[in-house]
Amino acid sequence: xxxxxxxxxxxxxxxxxxxxxxxxxxxxxxxxxxxxxxxxxxxxxxxxxxxxxxxxxxxxxxxxxxxxxxxxxxxxxxxxxxxxxxxxxxxxxxxxxxxxxxxxxxxxxxxxxxxxxxxxxxxxxxxxxxxxxxxxxxxxxxxxxxxxxxxxxxxxxxxxxxxxxxxxxxxxxxxxxxxxxxxxxxxxxxxxxxxxxxxxxxxxxxxxxxxx
Amino acid sequence: xxxxxxxxxxxxxxxxxxxxxxxxxxxxxxxxxxxxxxxxxxxxxxxxxxxxxxxxxxxxxxxxxxxxxxxxxxxxxxxxxxxxxxxxxxxxxxxxxxxxxxxxxxxxxxxxxxxxxxxxxxxxxxxxxxxxxxxxxxxxxxxxxxxxxxxxxxxxxxxxxxxxxxxxxxxxxxxxxxxxxxxxxxxxxxxxxxxxxxxxxxxxxxxxxxxx
Numbered sequence: 486x487x488x489x490x491x492x493x494x495x496x497x498x499x500x501x502x503x504x505x506x507x508x509x510x511x512x513x514x515x516x517x518x519x520x521x522x523x524x525x526x527x528x529x530x531x532x533x534x535x536x537x538x539x540x541x542x543x544x545x546x547x548x549x550x551x552x553x554x555x556x557x558x559x560x561x562x563x564x565x566x567x568x569x570x571x572x573x574x575x576x577x578x579x580x581x582x583x584x585x586x587x588x589x590x591x592x593x594x595x596x597x598x599x600x601x602x603x604x605x606x607x608x609x610x611x612x613x614x615x616x617x618x619x620x621x622x623x624x625x626x627x628x629x630x631x632x633x634x635x636x637x638x639x640x641x642x643x644x645x646x647x648x649x650x651x652x653x654x655x656x657x658x659x660x661x662x663x664x665x666x667x668x669x670x671x672x673x674x675x676x677x678x679x680x681x682x683x684x685x686x687x688x689x690x691x692x693x694x695x696x697x
Numbered sequence: 698x699x700x701x702x703x704x705x706x707x708x709x710x711x712x713x714x715x716x717x718x719x720x721x722x723x724x725x726x727x728x729x730x731x732x733x734x735x736x737x738x739x740x741x742x743x744x745x746x747x748x749x750x751x752x753x754x755x756x757x758x759x760x761x762x763x764x765x766x767x768x769x770x771x772x773x774x775x776x777x778x779x780x781x782x783x784x785x786x787x788x789x790x791x792x793x794x795x796x797x798x799x800x801x802x803x804x805x806x807x808x809x810x811x812x813x814x815x816x817x818x819x820x821x822x823x824x825x826x827x828x829x830x831x832x833x834x835x836x837x838x839x840x841x842x843x844x845x846x847x848x849x850x851x852x853x854x855x856x857x858x859x860x861x862x863x864x865x866x867x868x869x870x871x872x873x874x875x876x877x878x879x880x881x882x883x884x885x886x887x888x889x890x891x892x893x894x895x896x897x898x899x900x901x902x903x904x905x906x907x908x909x
């Protein structure tokens with residue numbers, strides 16, 4: 486007889502359920518372990534965050550935190566600067582080990598000056614190249630670079646050449662909508678961030694800490 | 698006659714091209730401005746990062762940086778803990794204004810113990826509730842919470858009730874694959890992070906600073 490105030494025994498089918506769970510998970514673990522064993526290259530990776538949904542730049546900033554936590558040096562170059570009060574810039578500029586460069590001029594529909602946009606985009610690329618050749622920089626974020634290709638501010642071929650020749654251990658993250666197919670082909674990890682819905686559509690303003 | 702060493706005049710169609718660009722961007726700016734004016738609610742938003750691609754948790758950690766940059770208090774609760782050496786934990790634990798709780802027990806295929814997983818998931822939820830009722834916490838990250846629903850560790854209804862009753866200005870980010878439809882319905886902003894490709898498939902090991 487079970488004494489009072491003791492846990493009740495599980496129902497009759499519970500041991501079976503637990504055992505089935507254990508067996509299923511053991512099989513899953515074996516499959517995953519074999520994949521992990523097969524993935525044995527250690528090198529810098531090129532990541533692309535593209536698509537129309539929210540999260541492309543924030544996922545890059547999350548990797549900045551992750552890289553700093555492992556003691557890597559980080560450089561961030563931003564192509565499109567729509568405002569000067571972003572939380573990420575305020576926060577990361579005060580962290581040691583981070584170089585932060587904003588070279589863009591704002592959205593092209595705000596400047597309305599193609600020539601000026603192009604010059605700003607080329608200055609941003611000129612600022613990025615030294616990081617992409619410096620093995621002490623473990624992670625380079627090229628934020629919203631894809632717009633430079635979309636609007637014809639930069640040619641893709643020389644950018645691909647610099648990326649291909651970068652230090653072997655260096656990770657690079659490129660963000661922005663409409664990543665060109667040649668850039669996707671050159672990348673190791675590509676995420677398409679699809680918009681299911683956005684608070685803006687429901688009339689919510691851009692909130693600090695979320696949108697900027 | 699153009700003197701030597703002066704910039705050459707643009708080709709005949711260039712002024713047209715610049716003018717067309719300016720007009721197109723002015724129209725675009727007007728449309729965007731009208732949308733911005735219409736989005737005038739200021740409140741906390743509920744974000745979901747789901748899908749099979751990389752970036753769900755890193756985008757949440759990017760928002761942590763963004764929120765800290767705006768002086769918000771932040772709390773992070775993690776459901777699935779596969780390793781103890783993550784860069785994000787090392788980095789954010791040393792930042793003022795961040796509470797970081799890891800309550801999960803690792804992937805369920807590693808523990809292979811459904812009962813233990815469920816207890817850990819419920820402890821994690823019990824730890825999250827005080828943050829979700831505290832107006833001094835501006836951003837709460839519930840990292841990989843969706844697995845608690847997938848594996849039946851937590852019921853969705855009480856979670857939805859706590860989210861609905863949270864302080865009006867508080868932002869919440871929930872990450873993980875397979876977000877349940879009721880959770881998506883309750884959210885303001887939902888991104889489905891689709892995997893186009895992943896370095897792991899090409900044999901690259903999980904690199905510190907990128908994957909953890």
